[in-house]
Amino acid sequence: MQAAELFQQRIKPLEVARQLRTSRKSAYQRHRLWREGGREALASRGPGGSRCRLSLRCLEKLAAYLEQGPAAHEWVADQVWTAARVATLIGRQFHVPYSVSGATRLCTGSASARRSPRGGLPSVTSRP
Structure with a gap:
């Protein structure tokens, strides 16, 4: 919204980029929009990326x-x-393909904590 205010004052995109500490490309894209x-x-249209x-x-x-443990x-x-x-478990149980990075994001709370009343999923280790 700061960019909109500056554009309304007829400030050029390069100056907007400098003042807002953003790239020239971003300032020109915002100016066009x-x-x-x-x-x-x-x-804002909310967080980017694909939905869970x-x-x-x-x-x-x-x-x-996950609370049952890997042995189960x-x-x-x-x-x-x-x-x-976790990605393999999701595929087996829900027939939904998940990448390792997608499973990591799911378990770190970036996807699940917002949706789950339990406050997210148990954490996983970073090793494959």
Whole structure:
């Protein structure tokens, strides 16, 4: 919204970039959006990225599965949840493909903590 105020004052995009400590490219993109749609065009559209592919119910089930421990899901060598194991578990239980990085984001709370009444999923280790 600061950019919109500056553009309304006829301040050039390069100066807006300097004042707001952003890139020239970003300032020019914002200026174009502002010209085409006004202040509303610069309003936040919320967090970027794709949405969680699991429903709230599935997230709750996943949390319960993770609390059972790896041995309950055929990983008996060690009792550590890894992101790779969580991704595999999601595929097995919910038939939804998840990448290792997606499972990591899910378990660090960036996706699940906002949706799960339990406050997120148990953490996983970073090793594969």
